[in-house]
Amino acid sequence: MRKKSLRRLTRIRFLADANIPKLSVQLLSEKGIDIISIRDINPGMKNIEVARLSAQLNRVLITFDKRFLWTIVTYKVKIPGLIILRIGMEKKAHELAEFLYELITRLKPSNIEGYAIIVSGKLRKTKL
Numbered sequence: 001m002r003k004k005s006l007r008r009l010t011r012i013r014f015l016a017d018a019n020i021p022k023l024s025v026q027l028l029s030e031k032g033i034d035i036i037s038i039r040d041i042n043p044g045m046k047n048i049e050v051a052r053l054s055a056q057l058n059r060v061l062i063t064f065d066k067r068f069l070w071t072i073v074t075y076k077v078k079i080p081g082l083i084i085l086r087i088g089m090e091k092k093a094h095e096l097a098e099f100l101y102e103l104i105t106r107l108k109p110s111n112i113e114g115y116a117i118i119v120s121g122k123l124r125k126t127k128l
Helices: 003-009 022-030 047-057 067-074 093-106
Strands: 013-016 034-037 060-063 082-085 115-119 123-127
Touching: 013 022, 013 047, 022 034, 022 093, 047 060, 047 067, 067 082, 067 115
Parallel strands: 013 034, 013 060, 060 082, 082 115
Antiparallel strands: 115 123
């Protein structure tokens, strides 16, 4: 990957929900992505607590849980961004890390911050 792409991502920080494999988070971190995991903080947190933590830490939330969009809208939590993965959870941790790395490095910060991005067969984006 180009150094320029990674540099522009250094200002975006990510929070992985507990459903994102720890190894995926570790591999992304090793590639220079600023990411931490709920698993290291409190894996039993409720969605609203995770959303509030995302806002407090100013980190874009990555999750497989589609209910997060409902949570942040219902409770009016202003998080910096949300990436909802609607892809098969059967991906191995290293495959998921590579998929996320490619996704994150292709998106401009302006396409992540302030948006909910839903990743399935295609990318869908909605303003938070």
